Amino acid sequence: MSLQLTDRLRENLEWLALKWEANQLQHISTFNNELHVALRSVLAGNPSRPELELLINGTRGKPADGYAHLLVGDPERVAEEPFIALRILGEISTDLAHAVRA
Structure with a gap:
């Protein structure tokens, strides 16, 4: 399946x-x-x-909540934005779902 990734999605x-x-x-x-x-x-x-469905579902809801604390490694970034990993996982899930529909 061909998928066009935005710069933000690729970066995330x-x-x-x-x-x-x-x-x-x-x-x-x-x-x-x-x-x-x-x-x-x-x-x-x-x-x-x-694979797309797995990645979309694995980066939202309870899975994202469970992974978020394992993914953060930069204390300064966390101090600036405490829920940085959860936000990025949410962006991945949302952006992938939009890309699949496009």
Whole structure:
């Protein structure tokens, strides 16, 4: 599936991939590994529909809430914006959902 990423979406996805890999979250569970594979597929520009749905759903609601505290690594950025990771995950979910519909 072809997907056009905005600059903000690409930047947020790259941030997520960097944080995910730095914390090695892909090794914690099968779900985390599948989410990482989906993330990399979206960044490579060749995601499947199930991968897109997984990434959209994995960056909103309870999953996003659970991941947010694991992804923040910059105390200065957190001091400026306490919910930075949750905001970025929400942007990813929303922007991907809009890109899929476009």
